[in-house]
Amino acid sequence: MTTDERDLGRSLKLLWGGRTRPGRGRPPALSLERIVAAAIEVADELALTEGFEALSMRAIAQRLGVGTMSLYRYVPGKSELLDLMLDHVMDVPDETGGPDRGWREILSAAARQHWRLCLDHPWYPFVDQSRPLLGPRSMLGLDRLLALLRPSGIDDRTLLMMISVQNDHVESVARRYVNERRVERRTGVTTEEFWAAQAPTLEKAMNSGDYPVMADLADDTFDFSYEQLFEFGLARLHDGFAAHVDL
Amino acid sequence: MTTDERDLGRSLKLLWGGRTRPGRGRPPALSLERIVAAAIEVADELALTEGFEALSMRAIAQRLGVGTMSLYRYVPGKSELLDLMLDHVMDVPDETGGPDRGWREILSAAARQHWRLCLDHPWYPFVDQSRPLLGPRSMLGLDRLLALLRPSGIDDRTLLMMISVQNDHVESVARRYVNERRVERRTGVTTEEFWAAQAPTLEKAMNSGDYPVMADLADDTFDFSYEQLFEFGLARLHDGFAAHVDL
């Protein structure tokens, strides 16, 4: 699914409010907030079962007990609703914790918080954010994170690039992690059973001699968890940031 | 789009061949190879215009001048076709170049090759690879890359994690880059014009005092290109790998 053809102006207007309540006319039975909340509920459930793509306007409307088309009185389309959902689940980094934390500790906390967000809302890493839109909560989160990081003396642009690269890493690994859990839950086939089932095909490939290095790998070479991959990438990134910044 | 509900056994069978040609019966007018090639052609074009989601079985069939349902004689479904497309465009790292290249140079070359792949086939980074499947070409690429990297003395598992994290980085940035180019081409609105149009809304937010740090950022703080972000992340990752590995 993607936030592809959305009208960005409309999304921004919705995100940043400014909605007026004219006294005249039939009063609305719903609200933007209720719709976004319901959409997130449905997405949270579907992402663990049918997958995020199963999120439909109909499903959201049914959750609210209204007709599908009623949603369109509040939201121009599904893409804009996705924008609202994305901003709504963003959480702001804790400002508690000593003021003397270094950038590495702060970034680690932010990464872990983002990781948790991806597990709490398992659809999140599947939304195509290829043209990210800043809503109020995202803006607040970024503002607070930058506020925490600025004392490090790292220039703002570098901070933004660090955050961007780190978030991409978290979401990439979370995407695979969430998908594995979903497939296991849905099919009842664990990852190990899955690979075992494919062993004959792959075994033949290994024995062909075309892949000498692959054939030579120890059986447990691939036995690392997504949590381990998350931690590995994060640690490497931070080491790399340190080399760049603390010189 | 996602490679979501695919039958992985079928995909593997198709990827690894073993197709038989029974002499009996009407001879096929198409071939798996032609279908995959046509699908890639269509996807290459659509990814720059309508977007990858516009890739449909009908569009592929039309390109081949056949009926939509004829494709299903060769491929169980769209998901499996995507698996074949993914494997088909994978290219194998050059083995040329001195044997004395260090791991960093080798990984850099692989990253740049992957980046080029994402630009040559702009749908590639949008395919959901949350449960990656190894076809013959992917397997070959991984085999050769590991062969080049093994002399570094880094253990195999670490090498795999490094490659995984690096590929995720490349694809994440490429996804945004490709999308930006597509939107600009389609709407005729450049990114700068886009932000300029949203300036009033964001200006108001800045003036609210809720985002003091964001408001304090220099105007050019966000002025970095995706190429720069690609290089930044890659350099940081490699520095981090070095800290981990060369101790």
Add this chain to the structure above:
DNA sequence: GTTAAATAGCGTATGCCATACGCGAAGGGG
């Protein structure tokens, strides 16, 4: 108190999509 304007709810229709099913066509092996 009545009416008209404004707005919400939403049924229906359109045009996409993937794909299941079955029929008729086209070859080769016997």
Add this chain to the structure above:
DNA sequence: CCCCTTCGCGTATGGCATACGCTATTTAAC
């Protein structure tokens, strides 16, 4: 030469987002 297998693919089903217009509901204005 015929039958059996396989292929091409039209049609049908059920999903999706969403445009349009009718009806219901409210309040402001008279």
